[in-house]
Amino acid sequence: MVKKRTALTEKISLNGLTYSAVFNIGDTKMSNPQSRGIAVQKEGASFQGDDGVFFDKYELFHQKANWPKPAVSMHKNTCHHNDTIRVNRVDMTGVSQAGVFQVGSIDQVFSEARIKHMRKYLND
């Protein structure tokens, strides 16, 4: 494993962190965030606890992800001439749905998100 550089940031502004999102300062070996969600946009202000919307009912949540084949093994030689990555300021509105925002090295990330939007109209 190649030696990782130090990440140095002066100022970070982050507004929101939601739905299996990660914001990390420091080094990580592995991250495996997963998120699934259904956003229902509905006509008319009629809301009940149960809208009859379930993950199992939709094909999107059953389909197999098209993961790439494992990479061909190769020999890589990395030479860090400066061991610090500097970023002055980061302004971010939000991190959501299995997203990752990290300051520091990270070996591996396997993440998966499934989001379904739908609109429900009233009958005329």
Added chain:
Amino acid sequence: MNMEVHNWGLEVDNVAVGTVTASSVFLIGDNDAFVLSSFYDTPPEATAIGTIVPLSG
């Protein structure tokens, strides 16, 4: 296959990002491997008509 990488230096001033979402990564640092998958389904394909009982009157 052989590959040689030289990281001479990396200095960035200001970064402004809207949102990092649906299995995306914003990283300040080094990494080895990322495998990210995202499924997204949105109207008009996802439009459902006539499944809601209208309010009376």
